Amino acid sequence: MKLGTGIGWRPEIADTVEALPGIDWVEAVAENLCEDHLPASLVRLRERGVTVVPHGVSLGLGGADRPDPGRLAGLAARAELLGAPLVTEHIAFVRAGGPLSASPVLEAGHLLPVPRTWDALDVLCENVRIAQDSLPVPLALENIAALISWPGEELTEGQFLAELVERTGVRLLIDVANLHTNHVNRGEDPSTALDELPVEAIAYVHVAGGVEKDGVWHDTHAHPVTRPVLDVLKQLRSRVDPPGVLLERDDDFPPAEELAGELAAIRSALASAAAAPPAGRQRPARAPEPAPRAAGARERTGLSQTALLSTLVAGTPAPDGFDRRRLGVQSRALAGKRAEVVAKVAPELPEILGGGYREAFLAYARNRPMSAGYRRDALGFAEHLLVTDRPADEAARRRLTRWWQERAAPRPPRRGTRLVHAARTALLGR
Structure with missing residues (x-):
């Protein structure tokens, strides 16, 4: 299916997206939509014939556990509500722990890279097949940006994606900004990845902005698209004409004219690459078949992912x-994103705490992993402040108490709650 040129639909820029010229389709974060009704803006776009694709961020198909049936059902419901031609997700894990590793479940609150090993590939392929069987439309998976590399990897990114497509028939969502990110952070050549992956399996392409700090590229989706990212887009276009290309922006939204300018730059990059003579390309040989392995890929993957995530969010060795x-760097980035998202889902907390919000939240989060989503995280943070008699300002503490009472319980946590909280913290080693 030919999608054309699109932009990520976000509530903050819904009016702008509707007014932008030349928008053929939009992508909406699936978890931000209800299962039974759509925002008015998306209804209007669909009435105009604009295609809407739901983009999931929480399935964790690269995780050791099989996909959660409830999450799959929710994604399927949103696809049907939108009349979408496909749904997309990520090649990533977002949680770890639980029965496979006999440890508490940990939530990353972010997309983390899976190891490019045969074990991880086996697990991913089975999870993808389960997802495909549960969804009413085709599935496409996105390569992710990473700050860290797994030791002992057995495949390149291109080989990993090629094997995934060969085994499952899944489509690919190639994010050229993520290829650039992995070039800066992990020394991986985007050209090599593009040569190795099956470009004919591409469903569409993401383009997004980021920023480099101290030699590390942060895929922020909150900065303009840079020239190196557009250069990777050109490299991809010289190999294949992608069915769709989409501009992502998730924060620090610029004026409409700047978004229109970025879309124009994307169209220009595609046109210039299409005008160049195509380079001869021969598909590299498939990665060599692995040696026979013992059973237990899920268990081994679960243990390794839990150990890594525990380091990142709980401070373990x-x-x-x-x-x-x-x-x-990754741990600080996760904590910072967690603080930002909690501030969005519970904006009263930074209002109550003022300039001390971020420091207080980071101190709270340092050894307290998220385990039940951002809204419960906001409640846990407020409870932590109250049982430790903070904030010091009495009026602010009364406001925080009222906020907590309205959402959690009729009375603020008292000394008994504090003792239980301390015992639970000690038991979990947090």
């Missing part, structure tokens, strides 16, 4: 073979 400095 780093697993062998990882770059400890880079793990620190």
Whole structure:
């Protein structure tokens, strides 16, 4: 299906998206939509004939556990509500722990890279087949940006994606900004990845902005698209004419004219690459078949992912073979994103705490992993403040108490709650 040129639909820029010229389709984060009704803006876009594709972020198909049936049902319901031609998700894990590793479930609140190993590939392929059987439309999976590399990887990114497509028939959502991110952060050549992956399986392409700090590229989706990212887009276009290309922007939204300018730059990059003579391309040989392996790929994958995530969100010692400095960068990035999202889902908290919100939340989160989503995280943070007699300002503490009472319980947590909280923290080693 030919999609054309699109943009990520977000509530903050819904009016702008509706007014932008030349928008053929939009993509909406699936988890931000209800299962039984659509925002008025999306209804109007669909009435105009604009295609809407739901883009999931929470399935965690690269995780060791099989996909959650409830999450799959929710994604399927949104696809049907939108009349979408396909749905998309990520090649990533977002949680770890549980029965496979005999440990508490940990939530990353972010997309984390799976190891490019045969074990992880086996698990991913089975999870993808389960998802495909549960969805009413085709599935496409996105390559992700990463700050860290797994030790002992057995396949390149292109080989990993090629094997995934060969085994499952899944489509690909190629994010050229993520290819650039992995070039800066992990030294991976985008040209090599594009040569190795099956470009004919591409359903569409993402283009997004980021920023480099201290030699690390952060895929922020909150900065303009850079020239190096457009250069990767040109490389991809010289190999294949993608069915669709979409501009992503998730924060710090610029004026409409700037978004229109970025879309124009994307169209220009595609046109210039299409005008160039196509380079001869021969598909590299498939990755060599692995040696026979013992059963238990899920268990091995679960243990390794839990160990890594525990380091990132709970401060446990780093697993062998990882770059400890880079793990620190990733850990701080996860904590910072967690603070930002909690501030969005519970904007009253930074209003009550003022300039001390971020510091207080990061101190709270340092050894308290998220385990039940951002809204419960906001409640946990407020409870932590109240049982530790904060904030010091009495009026602010009364406001926080009222906020907590309205959402959690008729009375603020008292000394008994504090003792239970302390015992639970000690038991979980947090």
